[in-house]
Amino acid sequence: MEECRVVHSPTRGQNNEEVLLGDAVVLTKLDRAIGWARKYSIFPYPFATACCAMEYMALSMTPYDIDRFGALLPRFSPRQADLLMVIGTVTCRQAPILKRVYEQMAEPKWVMAFGACASTGGFYDNYTTVAGIDRIIPVDVYVPGCPPRPENVLDALMALQRKIQGQKQLLGETLAGRLQERKAA
Ligand code: SF4
Numbered sequence: 001m002e003e004c005r006v007v008h009s010p011t012r013g014q015n016n017e018e019v020l021l022g023d024a025v026v027l028t029k030l031d032r033a034i035g036w037a038r039k040y041s042i043f044p045y046p047f048a049t050a051c052c053a054m055e056y057m058a059l060s061m062t063p064y065d066i067d068r069f070g071a072l073l074p075r076f077s078p079r080q081a082d083l084l085m086v087i088g089t090v091t092c093r094q095a096p097i098l099k100r101v102y103e104q105m106a107e108p109k110w111v112m113a114f115g116a117c118a119s120t121g122g123f124y125d126n127y128t129t130v131a132g133i134d135r136i137i138p139v140d141v142y143v144p145g146c147p148p149r150p151e152n153v154l155d156a157l158m159a160l161q162r163k164i165q166g167q168k169q170l171l172g173e174t175l176a177g178r179l180q181e182r183k184a185a
Pocket residue numbers: 050051052087088089115116117118122145146147148
């Protein structure tokens with residue numbers, strides 16, 4: 001655990017209690033401990049609209065096994081999810097629905113733009129397609145590719161985990177406060 005400092009007991013063993021503690025005592029900051037817990041307990045909400053969803057399904061299969069990162073179990077209620085994975089093309093008619101789903105998620109929450117369509121609109125250069133979901137909601141991590149390889153998604157997930165670990169862990173923050181923090185960054 002790179003974020004924490006393990007306290008070793010004295011090797012002389014004069015005090016039995018100290019010897020028994022061994023490597024069981026870990027000192028860290030509350031902020032880091034919360035970040036560590038949050039980054040390894042991600043519950044994704046898959047907002048899957050198009051062909052990228054096939055790659056999303058592959059993530060839970062044997063070669064990739066997203067469960068290794070603590071992010072396997074999809075939640076199909078936004079109130080129980082903290083990572084919104086927008087997977088595929090988003091049309092202008094779907095945009096209000098996506099925004100509503102995002103707003104229903106509790107803080108802290110993060111967003112992944114999964115694939116070229118979610119990130120930029122992809123090759124759909126027309127009036128019906130949203131040219132990137134960051135026009136509707138804030139995005140924390142983008143995954144390139146059409147479709148992206150599962151390795152790309154895992155790479156983005158690890159980048160998000162580093163971001164979660166590194167950010168200030170706000171408790172009970174409001175959506176307005178979170179948005180102000182994003183604007184200031
Ligand atoms: S990025 Fe490519 S694979 Fe993914 S939804 Fe768009 S067209 Fe389909």
